[in-house]
Amino acid sequence: MMSKTNKGNFFEDFKVGQVIRHATPRTVTVGDVSLYSALYGTRFAVQSADSFAQGIGYPRAPVDDLLTFHVVFGKTVPDISLNAVANLGYAGGRFLAPVFPGDTLSAVSEVIGLKENSNGQSGVVYVRSTGFNQDGVEVLDYVRWVMVRKANPASPAPEPVVPKLPAALAADALGSAVPVLTLEGWRDDLSGSTARFSDYKVGERIDHVDGTTVEEAEHMLATRLYQNTAKVHFNQFTEGQGRFGRRLIYGGHVISIARALSFNGLANAFHVAAINGGRHVAPLFAGLTVHAWSEILDAQPLPGREDVGALRVRTVATKDRPTADFPNKAGEDYDPSVILDLDYWVLIPR
Amino acid sequence: MMSKTNKGNFFEDFKVGQVIRHATPRTVTVGDVSLYSALYGTRFAVQSADSFAQGIGYPRAPVDDLLTFHVVFGKTVPDISLNAVANLGYAGGRFLAPVFPGDTLSAVSEVIGLKENSNGQSGVVYVRSTGFNQDGVEVLDYVRWVMVRKANPASPAPEPVVPKLPAALAADALGSAVPVLTLEGWRDDLSGSTARFSDYKVGERIDHVDGTTVEEAEHMLATRLYQNTAKVHFNQFTEGQGRFGRRLIYGGHVISIARALSFNGLANAFHVAAINGGRHVAPLFAGLTVHAWSEILDAQPLPGREDVGALRVRTVATKDRPTADFPNKAGEDYDPSVILDLDYWVLIPR
């Protein structure tokens, strides 16, 4: 009799060039937007208010970019990372079209690299995942690589293929998810800051000041909202007997917390245009408090656009440690409080 | 002066044939759908995506059947079970019409049986409850029976009336909530499984593998969302001094968790068509982890329909015990881990 339950793919099940269409498409609604607000307290005006968005040229408020990311990411989990040992990294993530409430998101992944580990127990799988809306328009794509267990250690190693990944996207790859804005409609009193593109300097560091404590109910509500099925987030009975003795918080939840905290210092940076790379340096558990600081890595105009510029931002999040003194990486080692090191592009009015 | 607060009905307040129109009607929205997703992580494609639902003949994604059930059930609580000692069972539950976001649900109950307990302190009340939409269309009906305290033990016992209840609905009573489907639009890659009606065999058992831990905040959010006012779910001050020393989790919350877990094994069984019967074998408390397994009790075509068939499923949920070995009932006794034994019909594409 056929197996009815999803065992997930193991390392030997993946082939370079393989294309996987993921279940389950999901219509994103104003209900999801409200939950996203309740979970993170995000305040970027474009996503918060139809009237503000319409005043600068959107038909209505678009959905938060990271909500789109989490929904697309969630779809890939049952096929890509159900048997993952570790989520190793992201690269080349681009937000390609705005998503509005009512849009239905689906996802496809292509295996673009495979490299078995020398221990023969697992290997690294590289996939490019693409999110589409109901009209087939690409709204997001990104590469991630993940260490996946082998079901059978005796199965032969594939020819290693390691894709060449960009350290960061170029500025001319950004901006396609943002219509040309009518900046007369951008009111700094309503957006929460007068600091615009030219006010940020490369090398500038910003402590985002605020901190937020995470509860079990919150990260599970979030992760289920994204239909992310990774077992480690939900099952205290099993995880209680495991490595950490606790449920692990979805790394994307930390990214959204850090992004929401970054409003205090980057209030006008309304759009995440790209994710250059990211590392979940250490796990987060419920009961701990997240703080974050950011560094401006680069500032670039967008070719042909006078309305917005791009800031390349590195945001570092910590657990149970305020970030006024910018806890950081020294050589290969991070300050022990650091949980996230994220490199991304945001767009901000000029 | 008239009493302004609802004391609820006691056993002697019910009369056979009595019809009770319940407060408060409630408009179900995409906000409720999002919360239902966040609470249970449900992934059935028809309810998840407008585009998928439209591809098979729905005007848009219908609301999850159990959300409808919980909202209708919640309305009955202040009148039927505020003074309940125990919720004893369900029978003959039929989902009669689809519910879409924007529909307003209301509920009516008729008392169809009464039987005083021999101790003279309480009695069993049988009600048929019916849920309606704003156009007066019946969307759901079901029978439940509940043990209710007497306010005055000296009040006379009514003539006992025990309704004859079906052990299970017949297949020809199913399917009215599902339009005739255009199955060419049903894509198994998007729904998450290739297993359809003919792939399930009577007697087959499926372990749903995953488990989910319940937090206090989650079950209270759910139960309030359904406007269910049963005191035992919400008041730690009172319950802390009571029988269990803890808040009791609404049994319907467990049903929805089990249904969501059953996706892993029954991904195409998109519609709960009927609830034949159910027993909350033991209470669930926050901090415990729910697993579930199912058995196929019956498989029937639907008269006159080529698109879908019906599977009669028994789903058993446990607390803090994985279900790979199908913990079960032996004689009258259940494995001590079992909390729910639910018998229902689902529809699945042929």
Place this chain on the structure above:
Amino acid sequence: MMSKTNKGNFFEDFKVGQVIRHATPRTVTVGDVSLYSALYGTRFAVQSADSFAQGIGYPRAPVDDLLTFHVVFGKTVPDISLNAVANLGYAGGRFLAPVFPGDTLSAVSEVIGLKENSNGQSGVVYVRSTGFNQDGVEVLDYVRWVMVRKANPASPAPEPVVPKLPAALAADALGSAVPVLTLEGWRDDLSGSTARFSDYKVGERIDHVDGTTVEEAEHMLATRLYQNTAKVHFNQFTEGQGRFGRRLIYGGHVISIARALSFNGLANAFHVAAINGGRHVAPLFAGLTVHAWSEILDAQPLPGREDVGALRVRTVATKDRPTADFPNKAGEDYDPSVILDLDYWVLIPR
């Protein structure tokens, strides 16, 4: 380089007559309504059901008045009370126009009073805050006063200005947020009570019976939903080292809990028309259970209206103490269980 993060205003930053337009406008949706239901279990029929609201003359169900209050209040926090020592009181709060899902709320505050404390470390700031919808219509205004720290104790004290505030609004200031109702459409079986305006007597006390325990996840979800950024609600790392050793629950969360509890006794009192005054007598922490009782302080017809009357209600909420014996204030001292003493007007059908 300009500071990018909001330090909030200190006492010496405020000037009488100063007008502050607050960030961030926010579109209120059915998603927020669902979350409000899940957080408080509110059951007032007008806000719960489009069909009920339409039956009495609304175009659709309006948003709960206190959701509007919290969203408007939340906007004022970053500018008014980020450096607050204590929120001292409210007065003259009027709900001026209905808010419907899809409306976008924004807020403006005017400083109407200032009085430095004799210790020179802080002072009291009085502001009148006004909420607007996307068409510029005033939906709410209220006065609050708050004790705010000085950044520099040496900065000179301003000329003291203490506004004259009404103890209560007059009945002829009420009702503008309610269309003239078609009372034939008001069905007491659906609203949950037959008690209408004339059934309540001045001096009558009502115990609302039920209690609800508050979890950390719940009050944080609520407070973030309102985009309220007060640090004390979110950061266990910092608060754990502070005065209470715990996160403090937003006082407005307590008001909404008390209002939802008051349904059991005031089911037809569908609209909060005004907030005359309120005092957060003591802080609430997660894990404690809230009960509430109310006293009818006044009952007034509305000039020119036959459809609804106004009840002036005082609602007292407690922590970990049922309210059957109406725990109260004796002289200046409250029963140690009391956490809220709220004086407000509700409208109820005649």
